[in-house]
Amino acid sequence: MSNYIAQGSIICKHCGELIDTMPTEKVTVYYSECKQEKCENRESQEA
Ligand SMILES: [Zn+2]
Numbered sequence: 001m002s003n004y005i006a007q008g009s010i011i012c013k014h015c016g017e018l019i020d021t022m023p024t025e026k027v028t029v030y031y032s033e034c035k036q037e038k039c040e041n042r043e044s045q046e047a
Contacts, residue, residue, distance in 0.1 A: 014039040 008024040011017070012034035019034050033039050 012036075012039055014042050 006024060006027050008022045008028040008030055010019040010021065010030045010032050012019055013031035014033060015036065015038070017034050017036075019032060022030075
């Protein structure tokens with residue numbers, strides 16, 4: 001893992017699935033929603 005580039009991971013806050021990654025200065029985790037229908041429905045229920 002020594003050659004692994006530090007990057008931010010975008011994780012679905014509902015199901016925990018890796019949505020995307022983006023280059024960052026250090027490893028960071030961002031929480032968002034994936035495009036699965038169950039997660040979108042869950043989001044609307046929480047709001
Ligand atoms: Zn999800």
